[in-house]
Amino acid sequence: MEMVLLLLLKSIVWIVVLLSIFAFLMLFERKFLGYFQLRLGPNRTGPWGLLQPVADAVKIIIKEDIIPREADRITYKLAPIASLFVALAAFASIPVGPPIELFGRTIELSIVNPNAGVLLLFATTSLGVYGITLGGWASQSKYSLLGALRSTAQMISYELSLGLSIIGVLILAGSLNLYDIVQAQERVWFVLLNPVGFLIFFISMFAETNRVPFDLPEAETELVSGYSTEYSGMRFGMFMIAEYINMITMSALAALLYLGGWNGPSFLPGIVWFALKVTLFIFIFIWVRATMPRLRYDRLMSFGWKVMLPVALANLVITAAAVSLF
C-alpha cells in the first residue's frame, strides 16, 4: 500500500514538473529563436516575457474545440490523448539523479526502476507514433494524412538506427538498467568510448522527435501543419506538450547513455549536473532549429536507410568485437 502511494505521489510530482518545464521551454525556445534571428522574442508579458506561458495557456484553453464534419470522432479525440499519455509514460523510467535518503528511507529518483529500464523506455517511446498517425488519419484531410504517413515512415526508419546505437552502450555497460549504465560511466563517459554511436543517436534523436531538420511531418510551408492541421484548442495543445516532453525525454536519455548521467565533479550535486546536461541538449535542439534548413523527404529516407543504418550496424559489430577482445 505504501509503495502504491509513493508511486502515485512520484507520478503526480513528475507530471507537474514536466508540464512546468514544458511551459517555460516554450518561452525559452521563442526567446532564443528571437535572439538567433536578431529579434527580441516575447517581451510584453512580464519581465523578460516570463508570464508568456500563462498567457499561452489561457489562450489555448479558451479556444474553440473544432472537430471536422468528416472526421472519425472517436479516433480524432483519442489521438492527442494517446500522444500525451505515451510521452508522459516514457518519462517514468528515467532517473534524474542518484537515489537519495529521505525520512530514513532510500528513494529512487525515477518512478519505476525495472531491470530492463532502457528497453521499457524504448518500448514506450515506440508507441508515440500512434497518436500522430491516428490523428492524421482521423482528421480526414489531405495535409493531415500526408503528414501522418510521413511521420510513420520517418519514425520507423530512424527508430532502427536509434535502437542499434543504444545497443552499443548496452554492450559497454553490460546492463539494461539505467542506474547501472550511469554507474558504468563513473570514470569515462560513453561518448568518448563510442563516439560514432553517439553521433547516430544524436541525429536519430531529431528524427524521432520530429524536430528541424527532420520536421517533415509538420512542414508548415508545404503541409500547412501536417497531422495537427485540423486540431485546435487543447487537443492541439496536447500534441504540442507531447512533442516537447519527448524532446526532454530524448535529451535526458542522451545525457544518461552518453554523457555520464549525474556523474560530475562533486562541487555540485548529481541532480544539478544531470539538469545541466539535459539543458545543454535542449539548447542544441533550439540551436539546430534556428540554424538548419529542412531536408527533402526522399533524401531523409535514403539517408536513414543507406547511411545511418549501415554505419550503426558497423559500429555495433566493432563495439561488440572490441568489448569481447579487450
Next chain:
Amino acid sequence: MTAVFWIAGILAVAGALGVIVAKTPVHSVISLVVNILALAALYLALHAEFLALIQVIVYAGAIMILFLFVIALLTARKDPIERTEGKLEGQRELGLVTAVGGAVLMIAVAASAGLGRMPANEALPSGFGSAAAFGRELLTTHIFSFELTAFVLLAAVIGVVVLVGRRQL
C-alpha cells in the same frame, strides 16, 4: 498478481473481439494494439519481463504501425471499401464451426494436461525472464530454430531486394 491477470485478460479478450467486430479497419488496428499490450501485461505477470518488452517493441511498436500505415493509406476516405458482404459465401457458418471446434479442442487439451492442477507457487530459477537468461536459452538450447528464423528472414530480405530493385538494375 491475480488482479493483473484478470484486468489484462479481459482487456486482451475485449481487444481481440474488437478486431473482428469493428466496422472501420483502423478501429480494428487500435483493438489489436490493445490486445497486444494486454498480452504483454500478461507476460509481465508471468515474470517474463524481457519477453513482455520485446512484445511491445516488435508487435505494437513496429509491426502494427506498418499495418496502420497501409490501412490509413487505403482507407483515406472514410466510407468503407467493402459495403457488401463480398463474394465469399458461408463465412459466418464456417467461422462459427471453427470457433466452436477450436474451443472444444483447447479445453480438451487443457483438461488432459491437467492445467487446473498446476502447483501455485513453484520457485522460479534466479534471473528468470531477464535478458541474460533469455539470450542464453536462445543461443544454446534453441540455437537451431534461432538460426533457422534468421535464415528465413534473410531470404525475405533478399527477396525484397530482388523484387524491388529490378527496375533500377
